[in-house]
Amino acid sequence: xxxxxxKLKNTQNSIGSILTILPLSPNxxxxxxxxxxxxxxxxxxxxxxLILGLLFFALAAAVDAxxxxxxxxxxxxxNLGGFIDGLVDRFVEAIFLFSLxxxxxxxxxxxxNIWLAGVIFLGTCMPSFVRAYxxxxxxxxxxxxxxxxxxxxxxxxxxIVIVGLVVGISYSLEFFIYSLMLVILLxxxxxxxxxxxxxxxxxV
Numbered sequence: 001x002x003x004x005x006x007k008l009k010n011t012q013n014s015i016g017s018i019l020t021i022l023p024l025s026p027n028x029x030x031x032x033x034x035x036x037x038x039x040x041x042x043x044x045x046x047x048x049x050l051i052l053g054l055l056f057f058a059l060a061a062a063v064d065a066x067x068x069x070x071x072x073x074x075x076x077x078x079n080l081g082g083f084i085d086g087l088v089d090r091f092v093e094a095i096f097l098f099s100l101x102x103x104x105x106x107x108x109x110x111x112x113n114i115w116l117a118g119v120i121f122l123g124t125c126m127p128s129f130v131r132a133y134x135x136x137x138x139x140x141x142x143x144x145x146x147x148x149x150x151x152x153x154x155x156x157x158x159x160i161v162i163v164g165l166v167v168g169i170s171y172s173l174e175f176f177i178y179s180l181m182l183v184i185l186l187x188x189x190x191x192x193x194x195x196x197x198x199x200x201x202x203x204v
Contacts, residue, residue: 026071026081030088033063037092041099050103050169057096064089093124093158108177115180123157123187130194139202148197150190157183 040056043049067085071077097116105112127150135145152160164179 026067029067030085033060034088036060037095041095044099045102106174118184134198148194150193152186152190
C-alpha cells in the first residue's frame with residue numbers, strides 16, 4: 001500500500017511539473033475544480049444527465065489532485081492553499097450530493113432526499129465539525145484533534161458513495177440508496193468514536 005501511495009504521489013508530482021508551464025497558480029487550479037464541479041452539478045440537476053455529470057465530477061477530482069502537485073513543483077505549498085483546497089473539497093462534495101436531490105431516485109422507506117441530506121449532515125459536516133470545535137474550545141490538544149479518526153472518514157465515504165452509484169447505474173439505483181444508508185450508519189459511528197476519544201482525552 002505504501003509503495004502504491006508513493007507511486008501515485010510520484011505520478012502526481014510528474015504531472016504537476018509538466019503543468020507548471022500553464023499560467024495557473026495552485027489556488028487557481030483549486031478554484032477551477034470547483035467551477036467544473038458546478039457544471040457537473042448543473043448537468044445532473046437541470047439536464048438530468050447523470051453519466052455526463054459524473055464525468056465532469058471525475059474531471060473536477062482530477063483537477064483537484066493537480067493543485068497540490070503544482071504547488072510542490074513550484075515550491076508554493078502554504079497553509080492557506082491547504083485551507084482553500086479542503087474548503088473546496090467540501091463544496092464539491094456538497095454540490096454533488098445536492099445535485100442528486102434533483103435527479104429521480106427510488107424511494108426506500110423515505111424519500112431519497114432524506115438519505116442525501118443525512119449523508120451531507122452526518123457525513124460531510126459533523127465529523128469535521130466535531131474535530132474543529134473540540135480544537136476551537138481547547139478541550140483537546142491540536143495534535144490529538146488532528147489524530148481524530150474513525151471508521152468512515154472522507155475517503156471511505158466517497159468510495160462507498162461512488163461504488164454505490166456505479167453499481168446503481170449498472171443495475172438499479174436502489175443500490176445507490178443502500179450505499180447512502182451505509183454511509184449514514186458508518187458516519188454516525190465515526191462521530192461517536194470521535195466523541196468518545198475527545199471524552200477520554202479531555203484536558204482537565
